[in-house]
Amino acid sequence: MKIYLVRHGETDWNQAGLLQGQTDIALNAQGLEQAHDAADRLKEVPFEIAFCSPLIRAKRTAEIIIGDRKITLTTDERLRELNFGPWEGVDIRTIKDAASQPFTNPGSYIPPAGAESFAQLYKRSGEFVDQVLLPLEGTYETVLVVAHGGVNRSILNPVLNIPVDDFWRVHMGNCATAILDCTNGKLSMLEYTDSKSANAKSKLL
Secondary structure, rough: EEEEEEEEEOOOOHHHHHHOOOOOOOHHHHHHHHHHHHHHHHOOOOOOOEEEEEOOHHHHHHHHHHHHOEEEEOOOOOOOOOOHHEEEEEEHHHHOOOOOOOOOOOOHHOOOOOOOOOOHHHHHHHHHHHHHHHEEEEOOOOOEEOOHHHHHHHHHHHHHOOHHOOOOOOOOOOEEEEEEEEOOOEEEEEEEEEEEEEEEEEEOO
């Protein structure tokens, strides 16, 4: 089974450098164009089933990629982005000056009240993989998953043996796409396309 894991297209908050987290921000014109470019790049992929975050930026990206395919798109709460609590809507450059924040030293990150830890993120995304994706093997051959930069990394990092201390190692532009193989319940990376260069594909990150 192949799993295509895609990040959503750009939003105005992405463009402005504001931390989105679980705040529900729609795609902007550039994001819609990126989603259509991803749809064109994946137009020959015979997706049989699709999942996405319920946040509109991910759901709309998934809908555009699916196009006229007659398949089911299911939203799953476990695919929401990391909850940054009171930091959502704040300029990321400002947050990076904070003593305890998730970007410079994620392994020691202590979330503020109302925010989510990396352990909580890994727990829910891991449950999605174990309870939803892996059981599809043997029934489906090609699956689409559209979510966010943080939650997608929490799925990819265990596959690539990347520790939480290096959580942000993989660059993941809007509509970046990872192709994962699932064989005998084990995930491995086949290919990665970062949207910085839609034609630049790598088997190693």
